Amino acid sequence: MASLQSEHVVPNDVPINQLSCRTAFDALTPSEKQYAHYLCQASFHGGLIVLLQTSEESTAIYLILQKLLTTQSIQSLHDGKPESVTEEDFQAFLVYAAAVFTNMGIYRSFGDNKIVPGLAEELFKALVESSVAYHNDPPEMAHMLLNSQNAIYCLDPRDRELAFPPKGRTAYYTTNCRQEDAEFVQGFMTEKGISPYNTRLFKKDVDDVDMYEVIIASVARTRDPISSKDRVAPLLGEHMYKGKSIRVTRGDYSPLLERVVDNLQKAKRYAANENEASMLEFYISSFMTGSIEDHKDGSRHWIRNKGPIVEFYIGFIESYRDPLGVRGEFEGFVAMVNKEMSRKFGKLVSQAEQLLPLLPWPREYEKDTFLKPDFTSLDVLAFSGSGIPSGINIPNYNDIRQNEGFKNVSLGNVLSASAADKRVSFLSEADQELYLKLKGPAFEVQVGLHELTGHGSGKLFKEEEDGTLNFKPDDVRHTETNEPIKSWYGPHDTWDTKFSTIASTYEECRAECVGIYLCLSRDILSIFGHEGDAASDIIYINWLNMVRAGILALEYYSPETNNWRQAHMQGRYVILQVLLEAGDGLVNVSKSVGDDGQPDLVLHLDRLKIETVGKKAIGDFLRKLQVYKATADVDAGTAMYEQYSRVSEENGGWLSLRKIVMARKTPRRMFVQPHTILDEATGDVQLVEFPATAAGIVESFITRFPVYDQELDDLWHMSGLYNSDYT
Numbered sequence: 001m002a003s004l005q006s007e008h009v010v011p012n013d014v015p016i017n018q019l020s021c022r023t024a025f026d027a028l029t030p031s032e033k034q035y036a037h038y039l040c041q042a043s044f045h046g047g048l049i050v051l052l053q054t055s056e057e058s059t060a061i062y063l064i065l066q067k068l069l070t071t072q073s074i075q076s077l078h079d080g081k082p083e084s085v086t087e088e089d090f091q092a093f094l095v096y097a098a099a100v101f102t103n104m105g106i107y108r109s110f111g112d113n114k115i116v117p118g119l120a121e122e123l124f125k126a127l128v129e130s131s132v133a134y135h136n137d138p139p140e141m142a143h144m145l146l147n148s149q150n151a152i153y154c155l156d157p158r159d160r161e162l163a164f165p166p167k168g169r170t171a172y173y174t175t176n177c178r179q180e181d182a183e184f185v186q187g188f189m190t191e192k193g194i195s196p197y198n199t200r201l202f203k204k205d206v207d208d209v210d211m212y213e214v215i216i217a218s219v220a221r222t223r224d225p226i227s228s229k230d231r232v233a234p235l236l237g238e239h240m241y242k243g244k245s246i247r248v249t250r251g252d253y254s255p256l257l258e259r260v261v262d263n264l265q266k267a268k269r270y271a272a273n274e275n276e277a278s279m280l281e282f283y284i285s286s287f288m289t290g291s292i293e294d295h296k297d298g299s300r301h302w303i304r305n306k307g308p309i310v311e312f313y314i315g316f317i318e319s320y321r322d323p324l325g326v327r328g329e330f331e332g333f334v335a336m337v338n339k340e341m342s343r344k345f346g347k348l349v350s351q352a353e354q355l356l357p358l359l360p361w362p363r364e365y366e367k368d369t370f371l372k373p374d375f376t377s378l379d380v381l382a383f384s385g386s387g388i389p390s391g392i393n394i395p396n397y398n399d400i401r402q403n404e405g406f407k408n409v410s411l412g413n414v415l416s417a418s419a420a421d422k423r424v425s426f427l428s429e430a431d432q433e434l435y436l437k438l439k440g441p442a443f444e445v446q447v448g449l450h451e452l453t454g455h456g457s458g459k460l461f462k463e464e465e466d467g468t469l470n471f472k473p474d475d476v477r478h479t480e481t482n483e484p485i486k487s488w489y490g491p492h493d494t495w496d497t498k499f500s501t502i503a504s505t506y507e508e509c510r511a512e513c514v515g516i517y518l519c520l521s522r523d524i525l526s527i528f529g530h531e532g533d534a535a536s537d538i539i540y541i542n543w544l545n546m547v548r549a550g551i552l553a554l555e556y557y558s559p560e561t562n563n564w565r566q567a568h569m570q571g572r573y574v575i576l577q578v579l580l581e582a583g584d585g586l587v588n589v590s591k592s593v594g595d596d597g598q599p600d601l602v603l604h605l606d607r608l609k610i611e612t613v614g615k616k617a618i619g620d621f622l623r624k625l626q627v628y629k630a631t632a633d634v635d636a637g638t639a640m641y642e643q644y645s646r647v648s649e650e651n652g653g654w655l656s657l658r659k660i661v662m663a664r665k666t667p668r669r670m671f672v673q674p675h676t677i678l679d680e681a682t683g684d685v686q687l688v689e690f691p692a693t694a695a696g697i698v699e700s701f702i703t704r705f706p707v708y709d710q711e712l713d714d715l716w717h718m719s720g721l722y723n724s725d726y727t
Contacts, residue, residue: 043332047384454511509571550576
């Protein structure tokens with residue numbers, strides 16, 4: 001049990017980094033600061049939705065921590081703690097609270113496994129009972145503690161990770177909803193043209209008959225008056241589909257989305273141009289009515305808003321954490337441009353049309369026209385949701401990306417805010433120094449290529465409503481069979497709904513492959529200032545980093561459920577398997593004994609074979625990834641991807657090697673974000689920063705939400721997911 005628990009505890013020495021953006025923020029005008037402030041408020045209030053999307057227990061535990069920590073200062077709580085709670089125990093409590101706040105729930109955003117405190121259960125209870133919040137209202141706090149404490153520490157198999165019941169927890173679906181239920185209802189939604197992005201699915205058993213409710217996120221409730229511009233109202237109500245009743249309603253997260261809308265309306269007063277104003281207007285309409293079409297229209301204006309001083313995007317975006325892979329987690333970010341790094345990315349964009357022909361698929365499989373995106377490096381001011389990425393390619397609507405455009409965003413202060421590692425696991429002594437020196441610059445290249453030419457490349461063969469095709473069947477052959485194209489996307493099909501559970505990881509793997517494949521181009525590396533031998537070193541470290549990531553990925557695989565918990569890491573493991581399969585001594589992972597006398601692994605990558613053996617292996621695999629994606633060949637794509645995703649003893653002994661990886665794993669860093677404060681009297685906006693500590697993270701959240709959120713408490717109890725499994 002101790003070993004199991006250690007996998008779920010965030011250690012007290014977890015690296016914590018400050019997201020510094022002082023220079024960029026101070027350069028904003030007063031109007032730009034007010035615009036940014038209200039966008040931050042909209043993002044963070046919307047980010048509370050993630051609690052309700054993650055698990056039914058996440059909201060309860062967040063609320064008990066918030067009530068505890070808003071009632072008195074951290075120092076006061078420390079000073080009044082019981083003697084049985086040591087300094088180490090108190091720090092473990094702060095780390096746990098910081099982890100719940102930064103992940104917006106009790107499951108890690110990167111890995112989807114449960115987080116439990118690093119102090120004993122009785123000590124956690126004693127600390128809560130010593131608090132001012134408890135003494136002010138013993139019955140209420142005792143009730144909250146009773147309803148939360150078992151959930152906090154429970155590590156039964158179904159509680160360890162996010163997944164469809166009974167394998168795991170999820171709040172996108174009721175606990176009686178299985179994958180086959182979700183797939184059945186998805187068929188109905190595709191037929192009706194209802195996007196799943198901003199929905200949840202509730203299953204009800206009425207007189208032994210299954211009934212389903214698809215509830216759409218919106219401020220408006222199902223029975224609210226209908227306006228002429230309301231695109232969702234005609235979809236509401238009872239439907240029969242293949243003999244079963246499906247009810248479509250709306251109003252999910254209504255109180256929280258009302259806060260989002262209120263702040264977006266205030267921000268609109270400070271919009272810099274018509275595109276920003278129209279973007280916000282459509283976002284407001286989307287959140288009011290639940291219309292994804294309105295959000296898509298807002299995204300169109302967002303794409304047209306080139307080079308803004310304050311960049312912003314918000315909505316139900318990434319579908320990584322939905323077990324079916326189609327429902328989006330709420331996310332919002334506000335950031336300012338980093339001009340020097342954006343200059344490099346702008347040059348990369350200007351040459352992108354010359355780079356795409358380097359990719360290993362025929363011209364017919366590439367977009368008819370490359371729509372040059374806005375590609376900027378940004379310093380994050382606020383990022384709400386369950387985690388902060390290094391780069392983003394959005395919007396995720398494939399019809400817009402294919403036909404109208406997209407934006408690439410590299411989050412510069414996320415990339416640079418990394419602790420100075422002294423030693424890197426699984427690398428030889430010979431590789432340590434060069435890796436530590438160049439991992440930053442190499443990752444910068446990889447992020448650029450991953451987002452721009454990875455997610456930005458490749459055509460989807462599609463049939464439109466009128467029966468026309470966006471490709472010529474007589475002119476295109478399947479690269480692997482040399483036969484005519486036999487499958488494509490229908491009018492209501494999307495990449496996510498067709499490839500469903502593997503869509504996210506498959507696409508991340510494809511983008512990673514594009515990155516390491518194109519980084520072999522010296523012309524590309526020169527854009528980033530790498531020439532000659534220095535360019536060769538960047539190639540080596542970029543490939544070495546990818547292969548090492550494939551080993552580290554084993555941390556995110558659950559042998560008990562045969563389930564991958566993280567899309568990017570599964571993709572990196574797949575790439576490792578492809579390179580191992582290439583043979584010829586390109587990659588070798590061998591067992592060894594570490595300096596501590598414990599089992600270890602050593603990775604060897606033959607840098608002389610990267611541009612021959614490695615390039616061919618990745619090129620062939622990447623071509624197949626794109627062809628199966630383009631032709632909507634779910635069966636062939638899934639079979640290939642799952643083969644490389646397999647973790648077993650027969651497949652290279654990786655199941656045993658995982659034990660070494662788990663013993664050597666290091667905690668994933670957390671970030672403390674700044675906060676903006678508006679002086680209502682003067683209109684001045686101040687940036688408040690917090691120390692890079694667990695206490696600093698807690699202070700940043702309490703500054704953001706300084707009073708107990710009764711509305712969120714009420715929403716949790718009324719959500720339909722609240723139950724008493726643990727009481």
